[in-house]
Amino acid sequence: MKPYAWTNIALGMAFGWHMLSPNAPFAQGAPYNDGQTLKAIVLLTDGAQTAYSWGPDGKQKKSHGEDNLEKMCQNVKDLNDDPDKPSFIIITVAFDLDDEDTVNRLRNCATSEEHFYDADSNSQLSAAFDAITKQIGESIALAK
DSSP, rough: OOOOOOHHHHHHHHHHHHHOOOOOTTTTSSOOTTOOOOOOEEEEESSOSSSSSSSSSOEEHHHHHHHHHHHHHHHHHOOSOOTTTTTTEEEEESSOOOOOHHHHHHHHSSGGGGEEEEEEHHHHHHHHHHHHHHHHHHOOOOOO
């Protein structure tokens, strides 16, 4: 795989949140904090934010994308009524990423340190997704 064009981590987070939200534009999501639903965003990047994003000054800058990601991560975390039993988790994965600022931003975005993975190889990435599958699986119960 080779990088092409822009990396927009904030946009990936925005789409993940919208897909799980009960609000438009994808209003099929279960309500927040319904006591039955665990919502999980898995956000992976292999690059630093390079796309320019809109900011409060009405201009597009790379730093606005970084700020937007940080704000969205906090807003999603704030949706949880019970921090000991979150109903919405963010799992982040830094894959072969050599930008320490972005790695730290992903670490801070994750719901907790246990929800952050730093994978430098394909085998570490595979192991991270095995752990993520187990982590989510332990948090849910299927009912008929």
